[in-house]
Amino acid sequence: MQPRKVLYTIAVACAICIPLTGLYPVFVMKLMCLAIFACSYNLLLGFCGMLSFGHAAFFGTAAYATGWLMTARHCGVGVSILGGILAAALLGLVIGLLAIRRHGIYFAMVTLALAQLVYFVCLEAPFTGGENGLQGVGRGALFGIISLKSDVTLYYLVFAAFVAVFAFIERVVHSPFGQVLKAIRENEQRAVSLGYEINRYKLAAFVLSASLAGLGGSLKTLVLGFVTLSDVSQGASGEVILMTLLGGIGTFFGPVLGAAIVVTLQEYLSDLVGGWVTVIIGAIFVACVLTFRRGIVGALAAVVKRR
């Protein structure tokens, strides 16, 4: 067996055992939702080289859509999650069509501005609960049969979704489609001259990434039972960048590790230092960009390769 597969097997085995260890399952589930978000983001940034500064728009929109479908429309869990993903995908299509007209930093600024537009819509639209957000979203039952009230059942659902997303992204990146994306990242002009319609590829990647981010957002609503404006905010977009950067842009496991570190920091550090968390997050950002651009997994991989 390859060492990579051994590592994955161990990780999956550990994750399956987590509910038995008494580690607070809601925390682990939240972490997995954000890991899905970070992985989806990495698909765009790491494998297509597109830095979106507004990815929380997709995460948050799906979270709101799922919450709204469950509370106002009394839809089932499956339908609500699918609805969330669909909403994120549609939004991804619209924002993507506009944003891919520009490259690099312009792309980042356009996504940032359009995400801010989504934020204001969420603030003022009648179905999002404005400043309060959507509270008291129940968990319901999957397919109307399997009740998700118990944390353990929901944990395995979220875990299954996480594994599926991870495997899907690995599959996509290694597919011919993924190879074209990498080619575009490396040298756009050359990809054009080889006859690829690069804008279609970029748009497809953008919509794919937005949909997966939406899945993360929908699941988070289910896990925590509420949606707030912070899910669509600029802060959330910044955090997902930090997770990816810290773990390692363009590595498969990096975003997962990055999400784990950032979520743990926020959860435990805020008790210790209170509001200084923002400052610490900012300092990690600065330190990462200056000294650690490959991220933790990227740096480890480089060490292993050198041996």
Added chain:
Amino acid sequence: MTEIFGVPVVVILGQLMLGLVNGAFYAMLSLGLAVIFGLMGVVNFAHGAFYALGSFAALLGLQLLGINYWAGLVLAPLIVALLGMAIERLLLRHLYRVDPLYGLLLTFGVALIIEGTLQQLFGSSGQSYPVPAALAGAVNLGFMILPKYRAWVIAASITVCFSTWFLIERTRLGATLRAARENGPLLQAFGVNVPVLLTLTYGGGVALAALAGVLAAPVILVTPQMGSSLVTVVFAVVVIGGMGSILGAIVSGLGLGIIEGFTKVIYPEASNIVVYVIMALVLILRPAGLFGRE
């Protein structure tokens, strides 16, 4: 009383006035961004944080040292610019050779540090800065009441903007700065100290943001978040005007402020988003921006 669309003309003029004041701030901030981007290739995400720092520097100067408004107008941008130049020297400098996206991420981190620190030190409730005595009160123009301070903000901002434009586009110093962007090593070979020039450029852009902060202090509530809510609008303004175009930044800043003010009259719910909608339209019709060259 005359009405347009059922809204009294006085109300419309009042909102346009407010819009123009906002536009003056947009223009100064997007000008600073355009200067830093146009001459250094750095997207300065910390611009809003420096704007907030400018306000806080003036406020603290007044509260602790009794420095009056006019001295604050000079001193606060100077101090903030020094901090900005230190950041350029210590941090930003190392990123000139890598992808410009890293500069964006670094300054995003710097913005979080500055805003988080302000938040911890001063809390999130706002403080107000008194309007200087010489500019208190209002003038009755007959068709509308014009508060003196707002008129001063507009006049000062337009003067600063066009002086900056003149400095960069029409003077020898400006030509040297543009040459540094075009071909740094060659300019260095001619005996110009390019690294110092870049530090000064960043300091200049930051000083513009801080100056806008001092000008804004008496008309808004001074809070740690005052910059972060503004910076995305300013980014949209810069995309609309055409990134790196100095005249574009000034004109679209003022113009969008007025449009926003007008939207507040006819359809208040959309006033927060009108700038972004215009940005989307500009991207569809003219992706390089109104004044940009591809």
